Amino acid sequence: MTAAFDTVVMKFGGSSVADPEKIRLVARRFVEARRRGLNVVGTVSAMGKTTDSLLALASDVSPSPNPRELDMLLSTGERIACALVAMAIGDLGEEAVSYTGSQAGILTDSTHTRAKIREIRGDRIRASLAQGKIVLVAGFQGFSRDTMEITTLGRGAGDLTAVALAATLGAACEIHSDVAGVFTADPRLVPGARKIPSISYDEMLEMASSGAKVLALRSVELARNHAVRIHARSTFTDEEGTWVQETGMEKAIISAVTHSETDVVFTLTGIPDRPGVAARIFEGVASAQVNVDTIIQNVVHGRAEMSFSVPAEDAGSTRDAITNLQEELGAFDVEVNRELGKVSLIGAGMRSHPGVAATMFRTLADLGINLEMISTSPIKISCMIDRDRIPEAVRALHAAFQLERPPEVEPTM
Amino acid sequence: MTAAFDTVVMKFGGSSVADPEKIRLVARRFVEARRRGLNVVGTVSAMGKTTDSLLALASDVSPSPNPRELDMLLSTGERIACALVAMAIGDLGEEAVSYTGSQAGILTDSTHTRAKIREIRGDRIRASLAQGKIVLVAGFQGFSRDTMEITTLGRGAGDLTAVALAATLGAACEIHSDVAGVFTADPRLVPGARKIPSISYDEMLEMASSGAKVLALRSVELARNHAVRIHARSTFTDEEGTWVQETGMEKAIISAVTHSETDVVFTLTGIPDRPGVAARIFEGVASAQVNVDTIIQNVVHGRAEMSFSVPAEDAGSTRDAITNLQEELGAFDVEVNRELGKVSLIGAGMRSHPGVAATMFRTLADLGINLEMISTSPIKISCMIDRDRIPEAVRALHAAFQLERPPEVEPTM
Numbered sequence: 001m002t003a004a005f006d007t008v009v010m011k012f013g014g015s016s017v018a019d020p021e022k023i024r025l026v027a028r029r030f031v032e033a034r035r036r037g038l039n040v041v042g043t044v045s046a047m048g049k050t051t052d053s054l055l056a057l058a059s060d061v062s063p064s065p066n067p068r069e070l071d072m073l074l075s076t077g078e079r080i081a082c083a084l085v086a087m088a089i090g091d092l093g094e095e096a097v098s099y100t101g102s103q104a105g106i107l108t109d110s111t112h113t114r115a116k117i118r119e120i121r122g123d124r125i126r127a128s129l130a131q132g133k134i135v136l137v138a139g140f141q142g143f144s145r146d147t148m149e150i151t152t153l154g155r156g157a158g159d160l161t162a163v164a165l166a167a168t169l170g171a172a173c174e175i176h177s178d179v180a181g182v183f184t185a186d187p188r189l190v191p192g193a194r195k196i197p198s199i200s201y202d203e204m205l206e207m208a209s210s211g212a213k214v215l216a217l218r219s220v221e222l223a224r225n226h227a228v229r230i231h232a233r234s235t236f237t238d239e240e241g242t243w244v245q246e247t248g249m250e251k252a253i254i255s256a257v258t259h260s261e262t263d264v265v266f267t268l269t270g271i272p273d274r275p276g277v278a279a280r281i282f283e284g285v286a287s288a289q290v291n292v293d294t295i296i297q298n299v300v301h302g303r304a305e306m307s308f309s310v311p312a313e314d315a316g317s318t319r320d321a322i323t324n325l326q327e328e329l330g331a332f333d334v335e336v337n338r339e340l341g342k343v344s345l346i347g348a349g350m351r352s353h354p355g356v357a358a359t360m361f362r363t364l365a366d367l368g369i370n371l372e373m374i375s376t377s378p379i380k381i382s383c384m385i386d387r388d389r390i391p392e393a394v395r396a397l398h399a400a401f402q403l404e405r406p407p408e409v410e411p412t413m
Numbered sequence: 414m415t416a417a418f419d420t421v422v423m424k425f426g427g428s429s430v431a432d433p434e435k436i437r438l439v440a441r442r443f444v445e446a447r448r449r450g451l452n453v454v455g456t457v458s459a460m461g462k463t464t465d466s467l468l469a470l471a472s473d474v475s476p477s478p479n480p481r482e483l484d485m486l487l488s489t490g491e492r493i494a495c496a497l498v499a500m501a502i503g504d505l506g507e508e509a510v511s512y513t514g515s516q517a518g519i520l521t522d523s524t525h526t527r528a529k530i531r532e533i534r535g536d537r538i539r540a541s542l543a544q545g546k547i548v549l550v551a552g553f554q555g556f557s558r559d560t561m562e563i564t565t566l567g568r569g570a571g572d573l574t575a576v577a578l579a580a581t582l583g584a585a586c587e588i589h590s591d592v593a594g595v596f597t598a599d600p601r602l603v604p605g606a607r608k609i610p611s612i613s614y615d616e617m618l619e620m621a622s623s624g625a626k627v628l629a630l631r632s633v634e635l636a637r638n639h640a641v642r643i644h645a646r647s648t649f650t651d652e653e654g655t656w657v658q659e660t661g662m663e664k665a666i667i668s669a670v671t672h673s674e675t676d677v678v679f680t681l682t683g684i685p686d687r688p689g690v691a692a693r694i695f696e697g698v699a700s701a702q703v704n705v706d707t708i709i710q711n712v713v714h715g716r717a718e719m720s721f722s723v724p725a726e727d728a729g730s731t732r733d734a735i736t737n738l739q740e741e742l743g744a745f746d747v748e749v750n751r752e753l754g755k756v757s758l759i760g761a762g763m764r765s766h767p768g769v770a771a772t773m774f775r776t777l778a779d780l781g782i783n784l785e786m787i788s789t790s791p792i793k794i795s796c797m798i799d800r801d802r803i804p805e806a807v808r809a810l811h812a813a814f815q816l817e818r819p820p821e822v823e824p825t826m
Contacts, residue, residue, distance in 0.1 A: 020473035054493070060433035062500040069503075072496035072511050076489035080467070083485035087475040090482075098485050103561070124561075148516070148537075 007039040007171035011162035016235040018048035027088035039129045043139040045158040046077025067112035078138035098136040102143030110144035115151035120168040156216025163219045167226035180234040181241035184403035185257040192404035206380040210344035211260030253349035254401040263309040265337040271304040288317040294375040341387035363400040420452040420584035424575035429648040431461035440501035452542045456552040458571040459490025480525035491551035511549040515556030523557035528564035533581040569629025576632045580639035593647040594654035597816035598670040605817035611656045619793040623757035624673030666762035667814040676722040678750040684717040701734040703727040707788040754800035776813045
């Protein structure tokens, strides 16, 4: 019905549709794309802080809201926003239609509040596109065929919906937000931070998992798996943002410095050093649906010492999981540190350029900054340091790797 | 699956679920009914002023919101309330599940914003009841099989949903609100107003159409057609309210005095007195979906003069319809009076008791109140009078017909 490459999926976040005026602005964006001759599929998040308000309402009503009912509740936010955008598009002279996740054919498993997309049946979307309509799809939600229930997809699922729709429709995916793209560092900390024109999926994944908030991690994974090109750009300007795609066009050694100030570090000491204990600990934490980041372990006098960091919002459930483990494994001590932050260097080129870690550690040492924890991947080095010192560390690393200058471009073909 | 008479449909209005505390109170009502051994189906309206807020949002976004999108938008309000009530019921130790109109099998025609219920497929509700669950159904909405679209049912449709569910399930229907039942007059105007234990469908229909707000007109019609007994009662107390059923148990001549202060009266003068002109005028007004109430016509010197009243919220669209008619039928004059109110006497017994009208007119005349318009049905007499004089008229009529005293009861069998 719709040929590849003539369709675009455009996603706008909650702050882009926070009030009627912004909704009309977003509607104009969709109409402009349509009038450039594209088939346009849109997905918008709930207005402003709607989801937070609904969550607050649920916890005012019930100490532990039923997950199935939570999905019934939370799925309304995106539906409201999509219906309003569709109305505003109509006023600009184009036809639009909004669909709930289930109407759009977004089929998921049946895990409430964090369902996984299994498949998108795009028939109804394609039929509406063929009629020349702009199609709005409520993000963050789907439908389980097994249980006949409405599901939601969990954190960052607005971006995920957009990428999944793009994969289904063979479309490019534009993620609009209040930042103009992916930067070499947070421009609020580093005035010379530079917008990156193009970045690889792998680098973007590392950035998303180490503090960059432009794109949600799960959406980048999905885009990589289905080779969906993502264009991360500003809601408010026409200028090009950052393309996330198979191969970054640049041959930078280091692409960006990212940071995160919300990690909480747990240190467990006096753990019995038996085989399987570490596994049991992380099973316990994982069953609380916590994403553990950096992990460090040492063995001192036959007792293990272990540190790991988790996102601040997971600190409570991590604490509960550990209490259960203490009952199961015998007494060990727990220390919680909320005063650390993480600074990371990301770059596909560091694979083939030894010495990046040394330069990073030297730069921080020259500032007298202590490294509390270190973790690495082939294209990332992260250090946990004093949270107060994050801004100067980011600035110093940005300067040390000369990120304010565009890298020399080598043609990739 | 569920035997007749062991199921109850309980409906709560928006003010009964306006905040988390009230939601927990309503949840307790459902749980109490369940623990009395009943199958419980609930339907609740959107919280407090949610529907008004959503409508205001829509009109901020668009001067004339697309009706299909308006339904996508407005249907969320009841879903939110039902999900929250289901959560609260879970906390009280009973199982509950909330369904959207389409999940509950409420099938409608495809007229957006004022759809009519065609059928309720109660399978999913019955299956959940058979599992011992309390079933919450989002009121005010349904689903069109023809268009595969979500619809809403228009004004008063929360009550309508409850009655339709009761008809489908062979259940009694409890309509809970912030008033304790149907009264012989508005207790805020008449301190001696008495709660009526039982009233016939016909009387209730006349009351609903002449200003009593306890039950929505459409729901009473549906209840009469399907012989559903309605129990109108208070959200906040256990005391019996008013039963609306085939035969009122009382043999009152006059059951109640009702009043309305929101009518707007249009007077058209100088209309050409040709056959078909009146029909054309009311076709024009009806096509604007306006419910015309009282109509009076006179012919003076070959030109007709006509007055009719409409609800205040329809005054704008009536005005527009008349402007179109002036273009079509030739010039005539229009006068709009927003300073009148309506006082009505309702009573199935007046059919066989002549002289009720005379007593009514005498009572008002003794107060020096002018009758601007009069309309009658076999069981109702309405007078349009100065809006300012409504309270004293209601009090005088309540006293003249001795409504503060329970009528003598004659057994009906």
